[in-house]
Structures are given as structure tokens and as C-alpha cells.
Amino acid sequence: MQTAAAETRPYHHGDLRRALVEAGRHLLEAEGNADISLRAVAREAGVSPAAPYHHFRDKSELLDALALEGWDQLATEMRAALDADGAGSNRLVTMGVAYVNFARANPAIYRVMFACSLNHETMPEKLREEGAYKLVCETLIESGIDPDDEIGLELAAAAVWCAAHGVAEMVSLKEFEPLRNHLGGEDAFLRAIFSQLDLFRPASGRRVA
Amino acid sequence: MQTAAAETRPYHHGDLRRALVEAGRHLLEAEGNADISLRAVAREAGVSPAAPYHHFRDKSELLDALALEGWDQLATEMRAALDADGAGSNRLVTMGVAYVNFARANPAIYRVMFACSLNHETMPEKLREEGAYKLVCETLIESGIDPDDEIGLELAAAAVWCAAHGVAEMVSLKEFEPLRNHLGGEDAFLRAIFSQLDLFRPASGRRVA
DNA sequence: GGTGCATCTGATCATTGTCAAGATTGGCTT
DNA sequence: AAGCCAATCTTGACAATGATCAGATGCACC
Secondary structure, three states: OOOOOOOOOOOOOOOHHHHHHHHHHHHHHHHOOOOOOHHHHHHHHOOOOOHHHHOOOOHHHHHHHHHHHHHHHHHHHHHHHHHOOOOOOOHHHHHHHHHHHHHHHOHHHHHHHHHHHHHHOOOOOHHHHOOHHHHHHHHHHHOOOOOOOHHHHHHHHHHHHHHHHHHHHHOOOHHHHHHHHHHOOHHHHHHHHHHHOHHHOOOOOOOOO | OOOOOOOOOOOOOOOHHHHHHHHHHHHHHHHOOOOOOHHHHHHHHOOOOOHHHHOOOOHHHHHHHHHHHHHHHHHHHHHHHHHOOOOOOOHHHHHHHHHHHHHHHOHHHHHHHHHHHHHHOOOOOHHHHOOHHHHHHHHHHHOOOOOOOHHHHHHHHHHHHHHHHHHHHHOOOHHHHHHHHHHOOHHHHHHHHHHHOHHHOOOOOOOOO
16 A cells, blocks of 8 residues: 555656655654664655665665654754743753653654664754754753853753653653553653652752762 | 584584573674674574574564563672662662663663563563662662652652663763763763752652652 | 484575666756 | 756665474483
């Protein structure tokens, strides 16, 4: 069943690169499995197994593209959560919850995102300039971190990100089901977890060494 | 180059299951890559590609066995770190650092451990009874959590584990290299990160809801 | 000593990532 | 408008992998 390119197969498929990325995203969402087969992506896009190689050197490059889109979406959703946030609430926690909610809602994509980062041993630069990382820094400054203490800021951002990632990956384990129920749903559960990591309380004393 | 079974190939290989697990661990350690090929494991053990199927239903079952060994080793190292810890130091942080050090020293094994857990959507039960999870709970109680507040304890343990896992996976990114150097090495870096997550400070006020 | 059964091998299949060579076609040059 | 170029897509192929099955092998037990 080809979802995307059913109609008339165009001789030279207008923008295959784009189509491949979207096919990949569909597969990731549908199967919920992070190890997509390149051939399956090509199939879904309605082209031959070798076609993708004219747009990506490698399977991993396709995954990189998928990861990039994921990071974009993540940043968008985090920003949206902050914007929708009532004044006076803990914005760091709100952001963390949004992060984890994204990871829970798109587990396959999230795994691809992180796997790519670990492969390259680095995260996409975009994050620092305009993406989620910058958002984290801004929110940290909002909540009392000294913006001029570059080391302190980076350390805090690292810690926050680590915590969010840890929660994102652990929280889908069944072990936490009872806890989640007891606390009354996903968001309350996540907020409780984050609250346990005191960093997420505004302006608690912090130290670098 | 077969490392393990070079000598004389015994007709019925004494304990192949064991040999396979060890071969797998060697490959994980050597290649540093988490996606071992079952065939490669068989090769390393000096048997045919089909032999493992008499001891494991599946490739994933071999990985499960490897994961289990990993969890054991982790618990051992965490316990050792606690035992070697000077009195008066922050034992939760010590434990967290040991956790992350293990993950950093055995990245492939750690990835297999966690991938297996995510596949089954649960962690091995052994952890709760006698493994790392129990250690975490004990140390939490030591550091002031009310042992009778079951919910609170479980929540705290969840938070601690999430944080440790997050740090373990993030910390190998190159982005943190300057930070690590600035703080004077791996352990100082990790302690700084953990210190940012205030939970790891003894007896800071905690709340459940 | 003989036999049953767990264990191991060999052959085989479908799938996958990747590549090289050939077909197709849109766009630019003149 | 004719024609060529280079990008794009397909076909066919290769090696490696996970998995299965029929058969060989030899240990333990009767």
C-alpha cells in the first residue's frame, strides 16, 4: 500500500528528497519503531530502492534529515507550551514537561533524534542558535541564572537537558504506571518528577564547583 | 580471528550459552557498537550461525542476557563506589557518578541494557529485589527520605534514576568537552552536573504533589 | 552396548544496505 | 527549435544478516 505517491508516477518525481523525508516520518509514526528500512521508505515514496541514494549519501543521512525535523518540531512545541503558560507558574518545569510530552508522543522520532546525536557525538548546531537549547538558556535566565556567568549558564543548561532527556526515556517504562495513576495522570506525574529535581525550582541557590 | 574458542573445537561445546554471552560481551566492548550481529557472535564463539538458536529463541534474547550481565556489573560498581566513599560525602552523588562512569566506560553494553528495557517496556525485576534500584532506595533513605512514605520514596528513586540515565547518555557529547575541561576532569564535571539537580543535596525539602 | 535426545551443521530464504551501469527527461546552449 | 548535458530514476547485482529446517553428531542413560 503506497500512501504517498499513488496517483500517476511522474517521470522525475518533483521533489523526491522532501517526499522521502515525509515518507520516513510516516513510517516512524506508524510503526512506532525507530529502525526504519531505507527500502521501506523508498517503497512508501513509490520509488526504487536505489533512488534515495541520489539525495542522501547514506541511510544515516536520511535519518539525520528526519532528526532535524524532529528537533524543529520539539522546539516549536516547547515554545508553544511556554507561550500558553499562565503567568506565575514554573516555566522551567513547563518546558521540561513539554519536552517529555513530545518524546512520549513521538517515541520513534525521538529515538532517531537522539541516536543521530550520539552517532555524531554532537547535537545539530541549529539547536544552539535558534532551537531548543537557546530556549532553555532563555528560560534559565528568566528564572534567575546569572546571564553573564557563561559557565554557570552552560552547566545549568546541561543539567536541565540531561534531566529532561532522562525523564523522557525512562518514563515510558511500565514500572511507573502505578505512580502515574496515583498522581493523577501524565502531567502531574512529570511535574512531580521534575519537582524532585530541585533545580527546577526558581532561584534555588546554585554553585558551580 | 576467533578469540574464545581457538584451541580444539569440542564436538559439543561444553557450555555454549555461556560462551555466546561472553563472545557477545567481547564484541560489544571491542567494537563499541551496540548493534552486534548474531552471526558475528557465533563466529567469535567458533560455532555455526544457527547454533545460537538452540540457546536463545531470538537475537533479542541474547541481547537480554547481555543486558542482565550489564545490570549486575553496574550494581557491583555502584556498591563498590559507595563502599569506597569517605564518610560525610554526598552518597547520592557518589552513586550517580558511579552510574555514569559505568555507562561512559561501557557505552555499547549500556545501550544494550537500556534498549532491552525499552523494548520490554520494563526493567529486569532483579533490579528491584537485589540490584541497582534497591541500592538507590537505600541510599535515598540514608540521605533523609522517609522510608515509610512509599510513594515519596518511589518518586524520588524514579527522579534519581531518570537524572542519572539522562546524564549518562548526554554527557558523551562533544558539546560538554569545554565544560569538562574547565571543571577539571570527568568526575568534577559530573559532580557539578548532579549538584545542579538539587535533589542530590541531602535532605532538601521535598514534596510529592 | 545400544538408543534417545539435546546439540550442532549446512543449506536455504527473505530482507536489507549499497553500488554500478543503463534508461529517462527536464533545462540550457546555440 | 534542435540537441546535448547532467541530474534523476530503474534494473540488476552482491554481500551480510536474521531466521528456519532437515539432517548429522555424540553425550547420557538404560
